[in-house]
Amino acid sequence: MGEPIREIAGLTIQGMDLHGRGWAKYNNKTVLVETALPGEVVDVNVYRKAKGELLARPTAIHKFSPERVEPTCKHFGVCGGCKWQNVSYSSQLKFKTQFVEKAFKQLEHLGLPTFRSIVPSENLLHYRNKMDYGFTGRRWLTKEEMADGPVTEGLTGLGQHPSGAFDKILHLDECFLLEEPGNTLRLAVKQFADKQGISFYDQRNRTGYLRQLIIRNSSLGEWMIILMIGNADATDAKKVLDFIETTFPQVKSLFYVINDDLNDSIFGKELVHYKAQQYINERLGDVGFRVGPLSFFQTNHAQAIKLYDVAAELADLKPTDTVYDLYTGTGSIALYIASRVKHVTGIELIPEAIADAWDNARRNEITNVHFIAADMKDVIRKDYFKNMPKPDLLITDPPRAGMHPKVVDALLEAEIPRIVYVSCNPVTQATDLLGLSKKYRITAVQPVDMFPQTYHVENVVSLELI
Numbered sequence: 001m002g003e004p005i006r007e008i009a010g011l012t013i014q015g016m017d018l019h020g021r022g023w024a025k026y027n028n029k030t031v032l033v034e035t036a037l038p039g040e041v042v043d044v045n046v047y048r049k050a051k052g053e054l055l056a057r058p059t060a061i062h063k064f065s066p067e068r069v070e071p072t073c074k075h076f077g078v079c080g081g082c083k084w085q086n087v088s089y090s091s092q093l094k095f096k097t098q099f100v101e102k103a104f105k106q107l108e109h110l111g112l113p114t115f116r117s118i119v120p121s122e123n124l125l126h127y128r129n130k131m132d133y134g135f136t137g138r139r140w141l142t143k144e145e146m147a148d149g150p151v152t153e154g155l156t157g158l159g160q161h162p163s164g165a166f167d168k169i170l171h172l173d174e175c176f177l178l179e180e181p182g183n184t185l186r187l188a189v190k191q192f193a194d195k196q197g198i199s200f201y202d203q204r205n206r207t208g209y210l211r212q213l214i215i216r217n218s219s220l221g222e223w224m225i226i227l228m229i230g231n232a233d234a235t236d237a238k239k240v241l242d243f244i245e246t247t248f249p250q251v252k253s254l255f256y257v258i259n260d261d262l263n264d265s266i267f268g269k270e271l272v273h274y275k276a277q278q279y280i281n282e283r284l285g286d287v288g289f290r291v292g293p294l295s296f297f298q299t300n301h302a303q304a305i306k307l308y309d310v311a312a313e314l315a316d317l318k319p320t321d322t323v324y325d326l327y328t329g330t331g332s333i334a335l336y337i338a339s340r341v342k343h344v345t346g347i348e349l350i351p352e353a354i355a356d357a358w359d360n361a362r363r364n365e366i367t368n369v370h371f372i373a374a375d376m377k378d379v380i381r382k383d384y385f386k387n388m389p390k391p392d393l394l395i396t397d398p399p400r401a402g403m404h405p406k407v408v409d410a411l412l413e414a415e416i417p418r419i420v421y422v423s424c425n426p427v428t429q430a431t432d433l434l435g436l437s438k439k440y441r442i443t444a445v446q447p448v449d450m451f452p453q454t455y456h457v458e459n460v461v462s463l464e465l466i
């Protein structure tokens with residue numbers, strides 16, 4: 001075993017990998033370089049070896065790509081969010097299209113239609129309606145901060161994971177993902193907690209109190225706060241929430257959640273409604289939604305409407321259609337299209353989201369919908385549709401992992417005439433489409449950009465029974 005490779009000079013970046021990193025070859029190894037763009041010549045520092053690949057960050061750039069732009073945020077390059085802020089938006093769209101093309105290579109033999117050009121995002125910054133920020137008692141320190149010796153003061157932080165370090169938190173002075181007062185609120189909460197001497201969580205030792213600040217908002221200007229704390233004594237959480245309520249009148253819904261587990265998820269934890277509404281109001285087209293703390297809602301509101309319009313267009317909705325909306329979340333797609341079809345059944349794992357979906361249907365006086373809370377693979381089984389009114393159309397929008405193979409098998413058996421597959425991960429979508437290709441032909445492929453400044457891409461595909 002030789003010395004581990006630490007520095008490599010003069011690497012030429014040859015392309016982008018599926019995680020938005022520039023890749024290059026060195027001694028028959030693939031080097032994945034964060035923030036580096038194709039065509040650039042860089043010196044790098046290798047910080048990890050994973051699955052035979054070298055993960056690296058640039059230390060010097062000798063040749064710059066014309067696609068490179070000045071990032072907006074001062075935390076770019078350290079923060080794990082917004083990894084493409086240094087890429088021009090037109091090039092972001094080009095790379096996202098190439099991702100879909102690359103992921104769909106395995107389907108080429110099926111005779112794919114020409115891909116439609118990607119739908120760009122209306123907003124390039126401040127486009128998210130939900131952010132999870134982590135508290136830390138020992139924030140991530142940059143090289144510049146450590147240059148003058150050990151830092152012993154001002155170690156609390158509230159922010160995001162640094163790139164590639166999920167057990168650490170980088171304090172953010174600014175973040176351009178939520179609209180205002182998102183940034184002001186986050187900074188004010190940290191300042192308040194510091195002044196009050198409330199302890200911040202220590203990820204390594206699992207000690208400390210304030211753990212996460214989850215901020216959600218809606219296009220109607222309503223905000224929700226969910227404060228995650230490390231133990232069951234809510235006295236200090238209430239102080240923080242009272243401060244937020246009195247300082248930010250747009251906050252209409254306040255929760256705290258007690259979590260002394262290893263993971264940061266709010267699911268399966270004790271979630272307490274503290275004050276004001278139990279939800280925030282949102283609107284998509286003509287439909288009003290109540291969004292609760294556990295409900296999934298598309299994070300880029302302006303693009304959600306575009307995404308649903310694309311799905312509806314590719315679905316070729318008819319007033320006689322009996323439709324299934326798999327992975328329905330709060331029933332958003334189902335309710336958005338209900339007025340244009342005969343009936344929609346939405347199915348979703350999270351019972352709270354389904355309760356919201358029913359509530360949303362009632363409040364919008366939409367009566368031609370039905371919602372089921374269950375794991376998809378337990379409902380959509382091989383014989384499920386035999387005892388149901390025959391569906392004309394199925395819309396599916398699974399999480400990143402794609403559909404369970406049993407669900408794909410059940411759909412093949414059901415022989416539904418039209419399927420529209422909405423996905424946030426074209427790689428798993430392509431695998432599912434390969435399974436469905438035994439009986440389906442792909443008729444349209446439409447990428448949509450929901451997440452500017454990141455490598456993520458949404459992709460909508462329509463299928464027709466052969």
Ligand SMILES: C[S@@+](CC[C@H](N)C(=O)[O-])C[C@H]1O[C@@H](n2cnc3c(N)ncnc32)[C@H](O)[C@@H]1O
Pocket residue numbers: 296297298326327328329330332333347348349350353374375376377397398399400424
């Ligand atoms: C990408 S979201 C789509 C939500 C919805 N279609 C929308 O546009 O808002 C995926 C949804 O799948 C749900 N989900 C994840 N795993 C599931 C499973 N095994 N069975 C049913 N639903 C699941 C999640 O809770 C989430 O609401």
